[in-house]
Amino acid sequence: MQEKPYFCPNCRSNRVKFSVIASYSQSFLKDALTGEVKETQDPSPVSESEPTIQCLVCSYVGNEMRFVKQAEREPRVTTETNPSYT
Numbered sequence: 001m002q003e004k005p006y007f008c009p010n011c012r013s014n015r016v017k018f019s020v021i022a023s024y025s026q027s028f029l030k031d032a033l034t035g036e037v038k039e040t041q042d043p044s045p046v047s048e049s050e051p052t053i054q055c056l057v058c059s060y061v062g063n064e065m066r067f068v069k070q071a072e073r074e075p076r077v078t079t080e081t082n083p084s085y086t
């Protein structure tokens with residue numbers, strides 16, 4: 001994941017609460033006749049170039065880049081409670 005601000009492109013009210021959706025690969029052996037799962041390996045994460053992010057406000061799911069791009073288009077507005085940005 002990138003160290004960049006996110007902004008949900010759907011509800012456009014959330015920059016803070018997100019969830020990352022990761023894929024895991026878990027191999028197993030199946031019985032060819034009964035279909036029973038005989039043996040499972042430990043799951044291992046599938047490396048993805050771009051993680052999938054979910055907005056926890058509106059449940060929108062999209063590529064990380066969509067959230068980053070939206071934050072770049074609409075950067076957080078300076079307020080009086082955040083005077084360090086001049």
Ligand SMILES: [Zn+2]
Nearest residue numbers: 008011055058
């Ligand atoms: Zn949202």
